[in-house]
Amino acid sequence: MTDDSDAAADQAATVLLLAPEAGSTAGVLSAAALDDDRPDRVVAVTVTGTAERWLDGWNRRTQSDPAVTCVDVDGATRSTASESDRVGPGVEREHVADPAALEELGRTVSDVLQRADDEGESVALFVHTLDDLLAHVDEATAFKFVYTLGEVVRRVDGIAYFHLDPDGRDRETIENVSIVCDRTVEIDRFEANRSPE
Amino acid sequence: MDEIERRRRDDALYPAADTGAMAAARYLVVVGGADASTTDVLADALRDEFAVRTAYSEAGLFASLDDDVDVVLVDPRLPDFDASRLSACLRERDLDCQVGVVTDDRAETVTDARHRAALADAFVATPSEDTDGAWRNAVSRLAARARYRKRLEEYYRIADEYATLVVDAESTTGDDGADEDGEGEPAESQTDRADADATGQDPADGEPANEQSVDEDAAVERERLADSLDRLQAALADAYDDLDADSLFDVVIDPWQGAPPPWRDSAASENTDPDDESP
Numbered sequence: 001m002t003d004d005s006d007a008a009a010d011q012a013a014t015v016l017l018l019a020p021e022a023g024s025t026a027g028v029l030s031a032a033a034l035d036d037d038r039p040d041r042v043v044a045v046t047v048t049g050t051a052e053r054w055l056d057g058w059n060r061r062t063q064s065d066p067a068v069t070c071v072d073v074d075g076a077t078r079s080t081a082s083e084s085d086r087v088g089p090g091v092e093r094e095h096v097a098d099p100a101a102l103e104e105l106g107r108t109v110s111d112v113l114q115r116a117d118d119e120g121e122s123v124a125l126f127v128h129t130l131d132d133l134l135a136h137v138d139e140a141t142a143f144k145f146v147y148t149l150g151e152v153v154r155r156v157d158g159i160a161y162f163h164l165d166p167d168g169r170d171r172e173t174i175e176n177v178s179i180v181c182d183r184t185v186e187i188d189r190f191e192a193n194r195s196p197e
Numbered sequence: 198m199d200e201i202e203r204r205r206r207d208d209a210l211y212p213a214a215d216t217g218a219m220a221a222a223r224y225l226v227v228v229g230g231a232d233a234s235t236t237d238v239l240a241d242a243l244r245d246e247f248a249v250r251t252a253y254s255e256a257g258l259f260a261s262l263d264d265d266v267d268v269v270l271v272d273p274r275l276p277d278f279d280a281s282r283l284s285a286c287l288r289e290r291d292l293d294c295q296v297g298v299v300t301d302d303r304a305e306t307v308t309d310a311r312h313r314a315a316l317a318d319a320f321v322a323t324p325s326e327d328t329d330g331a332w333r334n335a336v337s338r339l340a341a342r343a344r345y346r347k348r349l350e351e352y353y354r355i356a357d358e359y360a361t362l363v364v365d366a367e368s369t370t371g372d373d374g375a376d377e378d379g380e381g382e383p384a385e386s387q388t389d390r391a392d393a394d395a396t397g398q399d400p401a402d403g404e405p406a407n408e409q410s411v412d413e414d415a416a417v418e419r420e421r422l423a424d425s426l427d428r429l430q431a432a433l434a435d436a437y438d439d440l441d442a443d444s445l446f447d448v449v450i451d452p453w454q455g456a457p458p459p460w461r462d463s464a465a466s467e468n469t470d471p472d473d474e475s476p
Contacts, residue, residue, distance in 0.1 A: 102446065102450050103444070103446045103447060103450045104446075105446075106444065106445070106446030106450065107443075107444040107446050107447070110444060110445075110446070140350075140353050140357075141450060143353050143356065144349055144353060144449045144450060145446075145450060147349065147352070147433075147449075148349075148445050148446055148449050148450070151433075151434070151437055151445065152445065170364075171364045171367065172357075172360050172361060172364045173360075175359075175360035175363050175364055176356055176357055176360040179356045179359060179360060179426065180356065
């Protein structure tokens with residue numbers, strides 16, 4: 001995405017990010033999706049992946065230095081004190097214990113976004129991944145979660161990227177989620193791992 | 198509900214030229230109370246602003262519930278009333294109404310408090326001369342949440358139908374929907390969707406839909422659903438600012454999604470905190 005992209009893209013608040021299952025490269029994928037955009041704060045929601053792994057990929061790919069908030073879902077059950085220490089200085093971290101509790105996850109992310117907006121920060125949100133959430137809730141609930149989070153992001157003039165692995169989903173699910181997003185972007189593994197220029 | 202019925206309902210709910218009709222529709226409230234005279238007083242206090250049904254027993258309350266109901270106001274002293282049965286009834290019938298438990302500090306028992314903790318989307322204090330406005334406002338807040346949730350459910354239902362038609366059309370034409378124009382480019386935006394439906398063009402390759410043997414009835418249906426999606430999206434955006442809730446997620450997502458419903462939590466029965474009176 002570049003500054004000279006078309007008007008529709010400039011107005012997009014929600015993006016369906018179709019990309020291979022990221023694993024340890026989720027942070028790399030986030031940086032690749034942002035391209036030249038430079039938000040003041042990046043918020044990363046990780047479900048199966050961890051905040052540490054996301055940050056590792058993010059720091060490998062990006063040359064910018066936005067503030068970072070990680071919302072680690074199910075992190076309480078797998079994190080140790082030493083892992084928390086490794087998140088790094090200047091990185092805020094939130095925990096949501098239950099990946100099926102989208103009400104709590106939505107409220108937590110909304111609070112983070114609202115605080116950023118109150119501080120006058122522009123914000124980009126990444127949800128890695130919708131596949132992980134769909135392992136815990138039905139498609140209707142995930143759809144409503146994406147729609148509602150999109151509305152919250154729209155109110156703070158931010159942008160949200162919802163990552164879905166197209167190889168792991170049927171076309172109907174992809175089409176369904178794309179309806180509730182402003183635009184759809186596909187990134188392949190090569191593009192995600194391309195070195196920044 | 199068959200397809201013809203559904204179309205008629207959609208046309209009534211979402212007329213093409215007037216999305217404001219949804220907001221203008223009167224909310225429907227069911228008031229269930231043990232004492233008929235008291236219940237009727239509560240109902241009468243709402244009638245100039247809301248459509249109201251009354252019930253004086255649990256069976257009557259359940260019989261009053263259907264898709265049209267936006268708010269259930271229930272006095273937990275209703276004979277034979279059980280909060281878990283009402284919650285189960287709402288879920289089994291897939292009703293998206295909001296429940297307000299009518300409270301009265303002066304007469305509340307521990308059992309009442311348990312019902313409140315297990316059931317309510319909000320607690321609604323009985324009105325007095327001084328609090329009549331607050332009573333109406335509390336009901337209005339619940340009704341707005343219910344209507345928003347219904348619209349979002351409808352938005353999902355129509356999106357699901359639309360997605361099915363799109364995928365069916367792709368399988369007919371052999372288009373798998375992949376972005377063939379290069380990496381990092383949008384596959385199909387909502388603007389693309391509306392334009393494609395209006396012109397019969399497939400945005401992926403620009404070929405006339407008719408030349409790709411796309412079924413005309415399916416194309417017409419797809420266009421109709423796309424119009425409904427656009428109208429619902431606009432109505433939802435308008436309604437968003439009118440919602441009075443701590444979190445929009447509390448309104449649209451079942452809090453016990455994937456977990457036991459709250460009335461099975463024995464801890465709920467311990468909640469007798471009078472501070473819980475506020476919605």
